[in-house]
Amino acid sequence: MAEFADNVAFIGLGAMGYAMAKNIRKKMSPAGTLYIFDIFRSACERFYDEMQACGPTVIADSPREAAELSSTVVSIVPGADEVRQVFLDTATGVIAARSNPERLIFECSTIDSQSTQAVGEALLVRGTGIYVDTPVSGGVPGAESGTLSFLIGHSKPSDTNPISHRLEKVASMMGDPKKFFYCGKLGAGLAAKISNNYLSCSVLLAVAEAMAIGTRSGIDEKLLHQVIHHSTGQNFMADNVQPVPGVVPDAPSSNNYRLGFKTQMMIKDLGLAVQAGYATGIEPTIAEAALRVYEKAAVDPRCIDRDGSSVYLHITDPPQKPTE
Structure with missing residues (x-):
């Protein structure tokens, strides 16, 4: 959906996520809207107050609402249960958003490979988007400085796979391209x-x-x-x-x-x-x-x-x- 191409949804404003979302808002297209969601609304309100001058920012009421008008979704939450809630809840999850097979979904949480494979396959079947495990390393300092490592459950960027270049572009807003490791397939980033x-x-x-x-x-x-x-x-x-x-x-x-x-x-x-x-x-x-x-x-x-x-x-x- 070309009209939403510049919009990004960010889910999970914890210590890491807050800093990662700040870098995205600073580096994404100023014409794009950043939709943010966290179960603690106060974190969203603090982010909005701090970052609204950088470009349009909207506090969403659910992951579904955040993803609805976004071509890219980034999530970082505590564990596998939270990942399933964010993506697979039939009322409030990303899976309930309008279909968009070209929506690119970054899952940066550290969970088991089996869970991420199950979530990714469910979203693919539903036509929600392309889900890629993209766990990060570097801690809060790396998140704040935008120098995170990304371990990516996808093949390396190539001219025959446009998604791979989008992966690199979005990850580059939060991390150091010299520290991007393409691990080949869904779940492999988490295994690493x-x-x-x-x-x-x-x-x-x-x-x-x-x-x-x-x-x-x-x-x-x-x-x-x-x-x-x-x-x-x-x-x-x-x-x-x-x-x-x-x-x-x-x-x-x-x-x-x-x-x-x-x-x-x-x-x-x-x-x-x-x-x-x-x-x-x-x-x-x-x-x-x-x-x-x-x-x-x-x-x-x-x-x-x-x-x-x-x-x-x-x-x-x-x-x-x-x-x-």
């Missing part, structure tokens, strides 16, 4: 994301434990960080999400564990990793062990709603069990 998250969540816990062991053995934390950085233990999480406060100035820990990725969300991501492991015949021993620690940290008041690196607080001073 889950494998990555297996590592990032587990390695973060390993860094926290290693730093705790070293510092309690009498090594200065900044010196220990430098040793690891210049030795075989060097890794992204130690360098950028260092869990010990005051070691890496820009790390969440040095900023009162400013939220990048909630501790509670570690449970979801590691749970998906464990599920994927068993589904593929691999016993996910490390993810299972890390999951048990994060499950305890997720109910520790010092870690709740703070960056996942706050697990360091939990392992260095675990809550005392109440005495009987």
Whole structure:
């Protein structure tokens, strides 16, 4: 529907989604309308007040309404249940919007591959649009700076597939094209994301434990960080999400564990990793062990709603069990 070609719907204005939607509104056609929806209307109202000067923005009452007049839909919500609600609810979901086989649907949430395949196939049958799993990596800082990585469940851009060029164009409003990875087919982007998250969540816990062991053995934390950085233990999480406060100035820990990725969300991501492991015949021993620690940290008041690196607080001073 050419008359709606410049319109975009954005569903899910959480910490990541809010920043991603801001970049879209700044970079999309000024003639296009951005339709926004979130279950917390206050987030939509805050976005509207902040961004209305950048171009037309409309607060929708449902995902269906947001998608109705949009040629592109972007969604990022907490989990598979929310994805199904957004897309498949027969009254308020995107599937209830008018048919448009050329509507391009970006699903940026991190969920299991099987769920995304089921949702994509249902939308395709209904003629709602082309649904592509496009999970992102880079956290809130990457969302704010527009430098996210995209793991895309679709083939690489080619002249024989116009959709692939639209994928690249829309993703470029939120991410860095040098970090776009085309994984081939629906669900494959999520398979790659889950494998990555297996590592990032587990390695973060390993860094926290290693730093705790070293510092309690009498090594200065900044010196220990430098040793690891210049030795075989060097890794992204130690360098950028260092869990010990005051070691890496820009790390969440040095900023009162400013939220990048909630501790509670570690449970979801590691749970998906464990599920994927068993589904593929691999016993996910490390993810299972890390999951048990994060499950305890997720109910520790010092870690709740703070960056996942706050697990360091939990392992260095675990809550005392109440005495009987």
